[in-house]
Amino acid sequence: MTVIAIVGPTASGKSALALRAAARSGGEIVSADSRQVYRGMDIGTAKPTAAERRRVPHHCIDLVDPSEAYDAARYQRDGRAALADIASRGKIAYVVGGTGLYVRALLDGLLLDAAPTDPEVRAGLERRAETEGAAALHRDLARIDPAAAERVDPRNARRVVRYLELATLAGRVPQQREVGVAARRVGLDPPRAWLDERIGARVRQMVDGGVLEETWRLVETGLDPRLPSMSGHGYVHWAAHLRGEVGLDAAIAATAKDVRAYSRRQMTWFRRDPEIRWVDPTAIDPLTLLEEVPA
RNA sequence: GGCGUCGUCGCCAAGUGGCAAGGCAAGGGUCUGCAAAACCCUCAUCGCGGGUUCGAUUCCCGCCGACGCCU
Numbered sequence: 001m002t003v004i005a006i007v008g009p010t011a012s013g014k015s016a017l018a019l020r021a022a023a024r025s026g027g028e029i030v031s032a033d034s035r036q037v038y039r040g041m042d043i044g045t046a047k048p049t050a051a052e053r054r055r056v057p058h059h060c061i062d063l064v065d066p067s068e069a070y071d072a073a074r075y076q077r078d079g080r081a082a083l084a085d086i087a088s089r090g091k092i093a094y095v096v097g098g099t100g101l102y103v104r105a106l107l108d109g110l111l112l113d114a115a116p117t118d119p120e121v122r123a124g125l126e127r128r129a130e131t132e133g134a135a136a137l138h139r140d141l142a143r144i145d146p147a148a149a150e151r152v153d154p155r156n157a158r159r160v161v162r163y164l165e166l167a168t169l170a171g172r173v174p175q176q177r178e179v180g181v182a183a184r185r186v187g188l189d190p191p192r193a194w195l196d197e198r199i200g201a202r203v204r205q206m207v208d209g210g211v212l213e214e215t216w217r218l219v220e221t222g223l224d225p226r227l228p229s230m231s232g233h234g235y236v237h238w239a240a241h242l243r244g245e246v247g248l249d250a251a252i253a254a255t256a257k258d259v260r261a262y263s264r265r266q267m268t269w270f271r272r273d274p275e276i277r278w279v280d281p282t283a284i285d286p287l288t289l290l291e292e293v294p295a
Numbered sequence: 296g297g298c299g300u301c302g303u304c305g306c307c308a309a310g311u312g313g314c315a316a317g318g319c320a321a322g323g324g325u326c327u328g329c330a331a332a333a334c335c336c337u338c339a340u341c342g343c344g345g346g347u348u349c350g351a352u353u354c355c356c357g358c359c360g361a362c363g364c365c366u
Binding site for chain 2: 010033034035045069070071072073074075076098099100101102104105108110111112113114115116117122151152153155156157158159162165166173174175176177226227228231232233234235257258259260261262263264265266268269272
């Protein structure tokens with residue numbers, strides 16, 4: 001199977017590039033984006049348009065309702081199924097992301113299914129984290145799996161809980177990996193100023209495109225604001241604006257700021273992947289890189 | 296022209312005679328089932344010039360700048 005991964009921060013032009021490449025080669029696109037899996041959240045997550053999706057088949061988009069909690073393990077299964085499906089038809093798969101953990105889960109052989117989980121155990125640990133503090137859980141973790149304890153920040157409650165959940169269930173925190181998917185990896189790394197501008201423009205376009213209406217529909221269904229889907233960029237700000245708490249300009253600025261901060265975190269994820277070949281899309285057309293004969 | 300207040304990091308903003316809080320922004324980083332999440336790290340010698348003092352960002356003088364009031 002032939003897999004080409006196109007990674008980079010939000011608004012760097014990944015999707016457009018993938019679309020061009022896939023259209024030309026008759027390939028298909030696998031999204032590695034943790035928010036585009038939610039149905040009904042189209043504008044706010046900058047999903048490819050219906051026309052684009054008609055032009056090139058897309059996978060791993062619109063998988064679940066926003067009321068559902070999707071996660072990396074499910075993505076790994078769905079993504080692998082998509083890759084297998086595309087390969088079975090002899091097509092090239094373009095993985096586009098996005099979400100660092102999802103890209104790794106799909107391409108780098110992370111053993112997510114092998115790591116157990118138990119909602120009750122986790123809920124109990126979360127309760128303890130709130131009452132006793134993350135540091136207390138971290139001490140427990142250190143007793144069960146000292147090496148793993150060193151890898152987590154004792155102040156990061158969410159990660160400590162997951163590690164302790166793993167240690168409790170499996171006796172230790174699993175670290176093994178299996179062979180990943182061989183894929184040519186291209187990273188888009190445009191100048192910061194250019195990216196910031198694009199992000200601002202994109203957020204403004206979302207308003208024109210109807211994010212407010214989209215948010216209204218989501219709010220009406222009474223979604224729990226703590227759901228992962230609701231943490232998608234902008235939705236809290238759009239909702240606050242709909243309630244009359246903040247002006248539109250303030251909501252736009254706040255959203256753009258969130259996206260900018262996120263795009264920086266995305267880069268820290270991708271920068272450490274030595275297999276990625278970086279391109280500045282404002283300097284050369286990344287398509288030329290994609291069309292070199294795959295190794 | 297006079298009187299008064301003020302002048303601290305890109306922005307907002309504390310503060311003290313003994314090597315300047317905090318917030319925002321910015322930059323860097325961690326990451327194996329919430330990841331557009333969670334968490335961590337970095338980031339000023341205090342408008343300029345004198346003086347007093349062991350030592351001044353903090354006190355005094357002058358200058359420059361801002362704001363307010365007055366003539």
